[in-house]
């Protein structure tokens with residue numbers, strides 16, 4: 001247990017039989033225990049700690065149903081390649097297969113969601129298994145791990161001297177790419193006519209910001225962040241071509257991938273979203289990832305921070321830079337300008353209810369530069385991402401690779417804990433669709449209980465994707481038999497979500513106009529004593545602006 005104090009800072013969970021004593025013992029050791037309202041949200045919070053700090057956050061759950069509720073969080077962490085340690089209480093060993101209280105094959109159940117899932121064979125073996133789980137979660141490609149603690153272990157006495165005391169693992173060893181591959185990559189980059197760097201959340205996790213920024217600036221290369229790659233190099237950097245994303249992907253002839261998989265988010269690296277002969281240079285810590293969906297021109301297996309330094313050193317050997325006045329840069333800049341103008345025009349619309357762009361432009365105007373931005377929802381997340389800027393790495397958390405809805409409040413709570421402990425005064429802005437908010441809405445009580453510096457924005461269109469306004473709702477209700485169907489996408493119009501916040505002592509605002517939005521945001525930012533929730537009513541049928549590719553409307557980007 002002693003090593004835990006040093007290596008585990010936060011445990012998120014819900015107590016009950018048989019883990020209550022574990023939470024109390026952890027608190028006695030000085031570990032921060034944050035009691036949540038649902039294991040799913042607790043597990044999301046713990047996984048965000050892993051991404052933000054590079055050490056696994058712990059989620060502590062009870063047996064059976066508690067463990068099952070946490071599976072969503074585990075799957076999300078594992079799909080995102082984030083470290084996580086789930087500790088589950090389980091039924092007593094001598095009652096196994098007898099129909100014990102909350103009995104479930106937990107180790108087996110977790111195998112599908114983890115890199116490692118095990119039960120210590122004895123109480124003396126616990127430190128050994130925990131060390132292995134922590135190490136496995138952060139070494140190689142990060143991921144989730146599970147350790148099962150049977151109820152009859154919890155109150156067992158053990159002689160400390162009988163435990164072969166295990167120090168927790170060292171930081172992950174740093175691996176570098178083959179020199180010949182680095183040389184080849186540099187040569188492909190130098191010969192590129194239309195180069196593009198793609199910065200993924202793997203680069204953020206690897207703390208590669210300094211080296212990647214140097215690559216961008218020294219060689220004048222255009223870059224495109226993925227959703228959580230935003231902020232590794234600031235969004236307002238002149239070389240960021242986020243506003244010309246489709247164009248950049250479609251016409252690049254050389255693409256360097258820094259910790260971004262060629263999955264659905266990047267349209268699998270295939271035509272028509274890319275040139276058929278585009279040369280991919282893949283940088284990743286996971287060898288099995290290299291070559292997925294495309295045949296890469298060069299693969300650089302290693303830690304992104306180390307490999308980007310190798311690339312810098314190699315490129316430094318000649319006096320090369322990508323010509324800033326190239327036709328490629330001109331094409332990208334023109335496209336960025338026209339896309340930005342289209343968004344601005346939508347944002348300037350005075351009609352009420354507001355559209356997404358109007359809302360996000362007003363939010364962006366007041367957003368503190370160092371805040372965490374947490375976001376989820378369909379249009380809320382997709383449009384919000386194009387307007388809300390990130391200036392710092394690892395300061396955006398969203399539905400991620402798994403596109404999980406319900407992560408927002410858990411993520412916000414984790415970010416707020418980190419902010420509180422590491423840079424007091426820093427705020428967390430959590431931008432939720434009304435549907436997304438519903439998944440974990442009761443965590444507002446957690447936010448108020450710990451008085452966390454979170455401002456929740458619920459962008460409310462009365463539904464999933466789209467909803468009805470009050471009049472249409474009433475009109476259609478008139479004809480509806482009380483037992484007949486409610487349209488699946490509809491939520492109750494004009495729901496006062498802000499009252500969930502006031503119920504627990506936070507500040508709540510219901511806003512319908514840009515002026516009300518500006519004012520409530522100003523007040524929320526000025527008030528550092530309380531969390532707040534701003535319920536922002538928007539046009540229920542609002543959507544995003546027209547896209548070049550029609551299938552973009554349902555994708556993440």
Ligand code: ADP
Nearest residue numbers: 200201202206226259260261284285286303304
């Ligand atoms: P995004 O969603 O931003 O595109 P992905 O989650 O698809 O990002 O990709 C992240 C990639 O980063 C994963 O393939 C993972 O193996 C890799 N990765 C994680 N940490 C490191 C690291 N330290 N060095 C290199 N690659 C890493």
Ligand code: MG
Nearest residue numbers: 433434435463
């Ligand atoms: Mg909605």
